[in-house]
Structures are given as structure tokens and as C-alpha cells.
Amino acid sequence: xxxxxxxxHKVRTTSRNEMVEVTDHLRQxxxxxxxxxxxxxxxxxxxxxxxxxxxxxxxxxxxDMLAKLSELAPQRERYYRHAEGNSDSHVKSAMVGQSVxxxxxxxxxxxxxxxxxxxxxFDGPRDRELFVKVVMFRSKGAD
Amino acid sequence: xxxxxxxxHKVRTTSRNEMVEVTDHLRQxxxxxxxxxxxxxxxxxxxxxxxxxxxxxxxxxxxDMLAKLSELAPQRERYYRHAEGNSDSHVKSAMVGQSVxxxxxxxxxxxxxxxxxxxxxFDGPRDRELFVKVVMFRSKGAD
Amino acid sequence: xxxxxxxxHKVRTTSRNEMVEVTDHLRQxxxxxxxxxxxxxxxxxxxxxxxxxxxxxxxxxxxDMLAKLSELAPQRERYYRHAEGNSDSHVKSAMVGQSVxxxxxxxxxxxxxxxxxxxxxFDGPRDRELFVKVVMFRSKGAD
Numbered sequence: 001x002x003x004x005x006x007x008x009h010k011v012r013t014t015s016r017n018e019m020v021e022v023t024d025h026l027r028q029x030x031x032x033x034x035x036x037x038x039x040x041x042x043x044x045x046x047x048x049x050x051x052x053x054x055x056x057x058x059x060x061x062x063x064d065m066l067a068k069l070s071e072l073a074p075q076r077e078r079y080y081r082h083a084e085g086n087s088d089s090h091v092k093s094a095m096v097g098q099s100v101x102x103x104x105x106x107x108x109x110x111x112x113x114x115x116x117x118x119x120x121x122f123d124g125p126r127d128r129e130l131f132v133k134v135v136m137f138r139s140k141g142a143d
Numbered sequence: 144x145x146x147x148x149x150x151x152h153k154v155r156t157t158s159r160n161e162m163v164e165v166t167d168h169l170r171q172x173x174x175x176x177x178x179x180x181x182x183x184x185x186x187x188x189x190x191x192x193x194x195x196x197x198x199x200x201x202x203x204x205x206x207d208m209l210a211k212l213s214e215l216a217p218q219r220e221r222y223y224r225h226a227e228g229n230s231d232s233h234v235k236s237a238m239v240g241q242s243v244x245x246x247x248x249x250x251x252x253x254x255x256x257x258x259x260x261x262x263x264x265f266d267g268p269r270d271r272e273l274f275v276k277v278v279m280f281r282s283k284g285a286d
Numbered sequence: 287x288x289x290x291x292x293x294x295h296k297v298r299t300t301s302r303n304e305m306v307e308v309t310d311h312l313r314q315x316x317x318x319x320x321x322x323x324x325x326x327x328x329x330x331x332x333x334x335x336x337x338x339x340x341x342x343x344x345x346x347x348x349x350d351m352l353a354k355l356s357e358l359a360p361q362r363e364r365y366y367r368h369a370e371g372n373s374d375s376h377v378k379s380a381m382v383g384q385s386v387x388x389x390x391x392x393x394x395x396x397x398x399x400x401x402x403x404x405x406x407x408f409d410g411p412r413d414r415e416l417f418v419k420v421v422m423f424r425s426k427g428a429d
């Protein structure tokens with residue numbers, strides 16, 4: 001079992017609400033690090049963003065998810081006190097979550113057929129970071 | 144520290160929205176694998192289902208949770224674009240989450256008195272899968 | 287890689303809905319255990335409480351998050367069946383989540399500039415517990 005150094009990935013978002021797929025980034029980590037078996041802890045170090053795993057086939061799914069979340073948590077509410085005007089972003093972050101754990105088996109990410117991993121922006125556009133910690137159980141070099 | 148082979152559990156759901164308790168499945172994994180100390184990563188490889196930990200005493204809690212989630216994300220919204228008619232299921236999946244980590248101590252799942260682990264179906268009925276990855280810290284065979 | 291004994295932290299809440307910051311508790315665990323690199327699994331063994339990571343600068347953020355969650359899931363709904371009157375608390379618990387994983391690098395919690403770790407009470411006031419499992423990759427004593 002080998003923990004690898006924490007990696008930081010840059011994510012540039014272009015809208016206030018946006019789901020940016022990062023599955024290929026993670027696949028590149030798995031390939032570059034020769035991971036045969038292990039797990040990836042994908043962590044968002046921001047309080048108005050999140051990480052999730054959802055459909056990567058029809059882009060309308062992202063639209064509908066973001067639209068529903070924004071209907072549930074619109075930017076303005078009469079009872080919001082936080083002066084920055086992004087209380088909705090904080091709530092969405094808490095509802096979706098700051099982190100996902102992705103397994104690696106046989107040198108591949110363990111994902112369902114339609115699943116992709118997403119960085120969720122809820123207060124963009126911004127330059128963001130995504131941390132990836134790999135805990136390697138077996139490398140491809142091992143027999 | 145020993146990672147065990149990924150296990151796949153079948154879950155057959157019978158309603159569009161349903162919480163299926165899988166705690167006993169996990170207990171059987173712990174017993175069969177002789178796990179004294181470790182952790183279980185329980186992962187849902189679907190984009191319209193989820194995993195959570197909640198009350199397993201009064202079945203009305205499941206009813207109320209599913210009813211509230213369906214009120215927040217009804218199946219139809221005028222602004223939904225995704226043609227499959229299950230955008231609500233994707234949103235619920237993101238709100239509840241795709242994965243839970245369950246600790247094992249002293250050969251037992253670490254759960255609160257009223258807690259059970261649930262597979263959450265949001266677009267059933269379907270035949271589903273639940274992945275379980277065990278990372279074993281100590282086995283019962285060890286001294 | 288060394289798993290440390292499960293720790294239980296007491297959390298006393300004073301309101302029905304409340305976010306109690308526990309970041310300092312976790313920092314003390316890291317210091318006391320001499321953790322240089324590792325991860326902390328922070329687990330809430332209750333079905334009407336949760337754990338999350340969010341802003342720890344402006345306390346108005348906590349107010350706004352709790353207000354929004356209570357608007358989405360008010361205590362009473364005509365369709366609730368659970369007799370204890372806390373179905374809203376169970377839903378909030380599922381939406382926010384029972385557990386967070388916090389990385390440790392260079393002897394420090396890996397958190398964004400504005401992030402703190404919170405125990406979320408949704409059915410207080412109560413005496414609660416928070417479990418912390420440390421998986422240590424490297425200790426400060428190691429070279």
C-alpha cells in the first residue's frame with residue numbers, strides 16, 4: 001500500500017453554475033502513476049464548489065441538474081444574511097458534497113457505464129483547484 | 144493492510160423510488176472475509192441511484208424521506224431538457240451521493256444504534272448493482 | 287500504513303439546527319497522534335445529524351445554509367407519517383451526508399483557505415458523538 005504525493009489539478013470555469021468533467025484527468029493520473037489497484041480521493045478545497053459522479057452521455061442531464069439545484073437554492077432569498085451574495089453556492093456545495101472516492105481495479109477507474117466524475121462550480125467563473133490523493137494498493141509494475 | 148477483491152452485489156428494486164437496506168449484505172461480507180478491523184467502500188455504479196446511511200427502525204422514515212425528495216425534485220419540470228424523463232433521478236442521486244464508507248471495528252460494522260446502510264433507487268424498478276471494496280486492516284485470524 | 291484506534295468525540299448541541307465546527311478537534315488529533323501524512327474518516331453515528339466541510343469565516347454562512355435547508359425541508363409536512371416529528375432531520379442528514387474524509391499532508395489538515403469541518407445538528411439540542419478513524423501513512427517520528 002503506497003500513498004502517492006497529493007496532486008493539484010487546475011479547473012477553469014466559465015459560468016456561475018457549471019459541471020466540468022474531470023474523468024479524463026483521473027484516467028491520466030491512473031496511467032501516469034501505473035496504478036493497477038487502488039483508490040483516488042478527489043477533494044474540492046472550495047466552499048462554493050463540489051464534486052460528484054453522474055451521467056456523461058447526454059449533456060442535457062447537466063443542464064437539468066444545475067437548473068433544479070438553482071431552483072431549490074436561488075441566488076437571492078429575503079432571509080440570507082451573508083453579504084457576498086453566494087449563500088446559494090454554499091448550500092449547493094453542502095448538498096452535493098466536497099469529495100468523491102473513486103476505486104481503481106485492473107488499471108481502470110471503477111465507474112458505471114454512464115458515469116463520469118465532475119467538478120461542480122456554483123460560484124463561477126473562477127480559477128479553481130481539485131486535489132487528488134492516490135492510495136495505491138498495487139502498481140502495474142508489480143507482478 | 145490488505146485490499147480484498149471488489150465484490151458486486153445484486154439489488155432488485157420494485158418501485159420508481161425505493162430505499163433497499165443492504166446492511167445485512169455488508170455484515171455477511173465482514174463475516175465471510177473475517178474482517179476484524181477495516182473499512183468498506185460501498186459504491187453505486189449508476190447515475191439514477193445512490194447510497195446513504197439512515198434510520199432502520201421505523202419504515203415510515205423511508206417513506207417520508209422519499210416523499211420529501213420527490214417533492215423537491217418531481218419527475219416533470221417545464222425546464223427539463225433530458226428526453227428520458229428521469230432528470231429528477233439524476234438530481235436525487237447527486238443530492239444523496241454515490242458512495243458511503245463504513246468502518247469495521249472488532250469484527251462489527253461501525254454504525255449508530257439506529258443506522259442502516261441503504262441502496263437508494265430513484266428510477267426503478269430495475270436490476271441494479273452495488274460494489275463493495277474492502278480494505279482490511281486486521282483479520283480475525285491475526286492475533 | 288497504520289490504522290489508529292477509533293476515537294469518539296463528544297459534541298453538545300444547543301439548538302434544533304446547528305453547525306458546530308470541529309476543525310480544531312481534528313487538528314488536535316493530528317498533533318497528538320504525530321500524523322505527518324494520512325487521512326481522517328469523520329463519521330456521524332446518528333440519523334438526524336450530518337458532517338460537512340464549508341466556510342468558517344463569516345458565521346452568516348451557517349445561518350443561511352441552515353435557513354435554506356429548513357425551507358426545503360420544514361419540520362411539518364402533511365404527508366409525513368413518522369410519528370417522532372423529525373422526518374425533516376432525516377432528510378437533511380441524507381442530503382448533507384454522514385461522513386467526510388479529510389486528508390493530512392505535511393502534518394496539516396488539507397483544507398482550502400476558508401474551509402472548516404462541521405458537525406451538523408438537525409434534531410437538537412442533544413449530546414452527540416463524532417467518530418474519527420485515522421489511517422496514518424507516515425508519522426512525524428518517521429524520517
